[in-house]
Amino acid sequence: MAMREPTIFECGAPGRGASDQWPTPSPDALADIPPQLRRKRRPALPEASELDVVRHYTRLSQRNFCIDTHFYPLGSCTMKYNPKACNQYAMLPEFLGRHPLAPAASSQGLLRCLHELQEILKSVTGMGAVSLVPMAGAQGEFAGVSMIRAYHRSRGDLGRDEIVVPEAAHGTNPATATMCGFRVREIPVNADGDVDLAALRAAVGPRTAGIMLTNPSTLGVFERHIVEIEQIVHGAGGLLYYDGANLNAILGKVRPGDMGFDVIHMNLHKTFSTPHGGGGPGAGAVGVSDRLAPFLPIPIVGEDRGSFRWLDETDLPQSIGRLSTFMGNVGVLLRAYVYVRMLGRDGMRAVADHATLNANYLCARLAALGYDPAYPSRRASHEFLITLKRQSRMYDVSAMDVAKRLLDLGFHAPTTYFPLMVPECLLIEPTETESRATLDAFAAAMARILAEMQNDRDQLKSAPHAMPVRRLDDVRAAKQLDLTWPGAPAGPVSASP
Amino acid sequence: MSNVPPELEYTDAHEWIRRLPDGIAEVGITDHAQHALGDIVYVELPDLGRTVSAGEACAVVESVKSASDVYAPVSGEVIGRNDALETAPEAINQDPYGAGWMLRVRLAPGGGDAKTLSAAAYLDLLGKESD
Numbered sequence: 001m002a003m004r005e006p007t008i009f010e011c012g013a014p015g016r017g018a019s020d021q022w023p024t025p026s027p028d029a030l031a032d033i034p035p036q037l038r039r040k041r042r043p044a045l046p047e048a049s050e051l052d053v054v055r056h057y058t059r060l061s062q063r064n065f066c067i068d069t070h071f072y073p074l075g076s077c078t079m080k081y082n083p084k085a086c087n088q089y090a091m092l093p094e095f096l097g098r099h100p101l102a103p104a105a106s107s108q109g110l111l112r113c114l115h116e117l118q119e120i121l122k123s124v125t126g127m128g129a130v131s132l133v134p135m136a137g138a139q140g141e142f143a144g145v146s147m148i149r150a151y152h153r154s155r156g157d158l159g160r161d162e163i164v165v166p167e168a169a170h171g172t173n174p175a176t177a178t179m180c181g182f183r184v185r186e187i188p189v190n191a192d193g194d195v196d197l198a199a200l201r202a203a204v205g206p207r208t209a210g211i212m213l214t215n216p217s218t219l220g221v222f223e224r225h226i227v228e229i230e231q232i233v234h235g236a237g238g239l240l241y242y243d244g245a246n247l248n249a250i251l252g253k254v255r256p257g258d259m260g261f262d263v264i265h266m267n268l269h270k271t272f273s274t275p276h277g278g279g280g281p282g283a284g285a286v287g288v289s290d291r292l293a294p295f296l297p298i299p300i301v302g303e304d305r306g307s308f309r310w311l312d313e314t315d316l317p318q319s320i321g322r323l324s325t326f327m328g329n330v331g332v333l334l335r336a337y338v339y340v341r342m343l344g345r346d347g348m349r350a351v352a353d354h355a356t357l358n359a360n361y362l363c364a365r366l367a368a369l370g371y372d373p374a375y376p377s378r379r380a381s382h383e384f385l386i387t388l389k390r391q392s393r394m395y396d397v398s399a400m401d402v403a404k405r406l407l408d409l410g411f412h413a414p415t416t417y418f419p420l421m422v423p424e425c426l427l428i429e430p431t432e433t434e435s436r437a438t439l440d441a442f443a444a445a446m447a448r449i450l451a452e453m454q455n456d457r458d459q460l461k462s463a464p465h466a467m468p469v470r471r472l473d474d475v476r477a478a479k480q481l482d483l484t485w486p487g488a489p490a491g492p493v494s495a496s497p
Numbered sequence: 498m499s500n501v502p503p504e505l506e507y508t509d510a511h512e513w514i515r516r517l518p519d520g521i522a523e524v525g526i527t528d529h530a531q532h533a534l535g536d537i538v539y540v541e542l543p544d545l546g547r548t549v550s551a552g553e554a555c556a557v558v559e560s561v562k563s564a565s566d567v568y569a570p571v572s573g574e575v576i577g578r579n580d581a582l583e584t585a586p587e588a589i590n591q592d593p594y595g596a597g598w599m600l601r602v603r604l605a606p607g608g609g610d611a612k613t614l615s616a617a618a619y620l621d622l623l624g625k626e627s628d
Contacts, residue, residue, distance in 0.1 A: 171564070184554075417562040423533065474561040475587075478538040 005063070005468065009485050011056050012048030021050075063468055065412045067276075071438050073362075075383045075415035075427025076170070076218060078248050078270035082335070085342065086273060090334035100326040104309040110330070111308035115301040117337040124340075124348060125247075125264055126257025127287030131296040133328035140265030140284025141176040141212075141243070146320045147263055147288060147295040148210045148239050149180055154295075154318060160209035160238070166195050168219050168419040170245060173212040182209055189421075193219040193375045200232055208238035215259070216246045216381035218419050219374070220359070220427065230260035239263065239292075247271040248355050248431070249382035252348030262289045271351075272336035283332040294318040299327055354432035355382040358439060362430050365443040370450055374422045383429035385422055392424045395453040397460060399424045402449055404471060405463035409445040499529040499623055502594055507619035508570045513594060514613060517601070522571045525598045526558065526589065529623055534560040537589050540582040542600060547575045549602065551611035556599055558589065567599065572608035577601030 030038060048056070065072065072079035095110065104111060118130040134140035145163065152160045163177035164185045174184040185208075187199040195213075204211075211233045215223040223229070233240055242256040242264035248271045256264045268283040269276040276282075288296060298319045299310035310327070313319060343351065356379075363384040367373055374385035388399050403413035403426070415427040430439055452460045462471060501507070506514040511530035515523040531537065539559040549555045554566035555575075578600045582588060589597035602608075614622065 420563045420565065475536040475538055478561060 008046045011052045072412040073428045075429040080431040081433040082273045086335040086338040089338045126255030128290040129293040130287045131300045132285045134284035136282035137267045137284040144263040145180040150295040162207045164211040193221040204236035210239040212241040214243040220383040221378045251352045268336040273339045274332045274335040281329040358430040386426045388424040407464045408466045503616040506613040512570045520604045531593045535562045537586045540586045542578040573602040573604040576603045
């Protein structure tokens with residue numbers, strides 16, 4: 001493998017290209033553009049033939065580590081397999097060709113799918129109402145915390161300006177609270193990975209708007225004191241926000257609504273198997289308890305005697321408003337809809353069963369090899385944390401070395417250095433869609449790496465060896481970003497016509 | 498083993514405090530903290546004149562691994578900030594107690610009373626954390 005692939009600029013030759021396929025500009029195409037704003041030289045675009053282009057991008061795509069080619073145990077990200085049927089049905093021409101402004105009367109099929117998805121998500125999370133419109137997990141968080149703010153304001157309870165966040169939370173939680181105008185109160189977790197209840201009691205009060213909690217937590221364990229947490233936070237007048245990042249572990253088993261949560265966002269691209277990675281498009285549906293339902297972002301789908309329509313500001317005058325131009329990423333929502341319909345109620349439970357079984361099996365295999373689980377006294381949820389603190393001291397190796405070496409051995413690296421409170425950690429999430437044979441192959445690779453720590457440290461420290469690029473200088477990559485193709489002409493465009 | 502100069506005070510969040518004359522405290526992060534973070538690539542410091550209170554997040558240190566808040570170990574007004582860190586954040590890795598200082602705070606009345614650790618107590622804490 002590992003030959004350097006040239007950039008697209010280097011693939012062709014001057015003057016090469018499919019010129020007979022170029023668009024033909026109309027004679028008055030420039031009529032609206034003042035002469036001084038028109039460019040004088042052609043832009044420095046790559047000049048390549050169709051075959052150059054096809055080969056270049058096909059080669060690049062073959063170098064991609066993706067779920068269709070590799071095991072991808074990236075903790076906290078739930079990189080499960082997306083069944084092709086979900087894609088196939090969401091790509092039906094009737095869905096693809098529909099105009100977003102088409103009237104509800106001619107969109108009853110689509111609206112019915114989305115309404116059923118709302119109902120299924122309500123049922124599986126135990127919430128009172130659902131809106132599908134947030135375009136990603138981060139927007140789902142923004143919608144959720146905005147609803148918490150709107151709820152307190154609607155009651156004239158204006159002194160609540162703090163959101164409590166445990167130290168192991170995803171960084172998006174404090175970011176969301178800050179974006180929504182709250183001050184963040186961070187609380188510690190104890191040695192077993194549960195929230196420190198004494199610190200929580202000390203942190204809540206008349207300024208508490210709510211708490212943002214991930215359960216199971218980012219430490220890969222179920223929060224055992226959730227009942228007490230619910231009593232403490234509700235007792236202080238705050239609301240409970242459920243970050244749905246780890247919903248995969250409890251699907252069909254326990255419901256955030258039953259745990260007392262008031263609002264939840266669901267990463268459909270994680271738990272409900274829609275495309276994932278590369279920055280989108282995502283879908284971060286939100287569910288709420290009945291008291292927050294008036295504030296849901298619009299539009300949501302309503303049903304009246306078998307006929308469906310969009311509910312908007314006239315139906316929900318207290319809504320936090322619109323988050324996007326139309327109704328969320330409908331194509332992604334359709335994929336989630338097909339997925340939940342294929343799974344059914346029993347399938348949901350099977351997801352959680354196999355996700356946790358796979359995580360606990362792999363955790364036990366790695367522990368038997370000599371790796372240290374960060375929370376050895378706890379059963380793993382759908383993911384688990386390994387700490388390399390001991391190996392780092394004994395052999396001067398790091399979690400990053402292990403991650404890079406795994407690439408050579410044919411596996412996407414687990415999440416490294418998150419949560420940062422666990423030193424030299426790997427957060428490993430196998431997901432339910434992997435076979436035992438794949439998990440065993442991963443364990444064998446980890447056994448080989450453990451042996452290399454003792455016998456072949458240089459091989460490990462200088463990994464990867466079989467990738468298109470070797471170990472990158474991550475400090476330079478962060479500080480000296482240079483994304484400009486050096487062949488592009490520098491300086492101003494010539495002033496002569 | 499981490500370098501813990503005996504003349505400084507510390508916090509359990511791995512900041513150090515140097516008491517300067519005239520009620521001014523200099524603040525940075527410890528050798529242990531810089532080592533745990535790894536190569537530091539970006540530092541965000543508070544504006545001059547901002548009032549910080551002990552325990553409040555007042556700066557951000559970003560490394561190749563993560564971004565972490567730095568908590569003010571004392572209360573008072575920010576009267577100095579190490580702007581050299583903007584272009585050379587690696588000074589925190591290379592010299593955490595010297596060229597890597599982050600801010601200077603004029604202590605509010607009672608602002609220096611927050612609970613800090615002696616060098617011995619901080620070393621003890623590091624020993625416990627590495628068990």
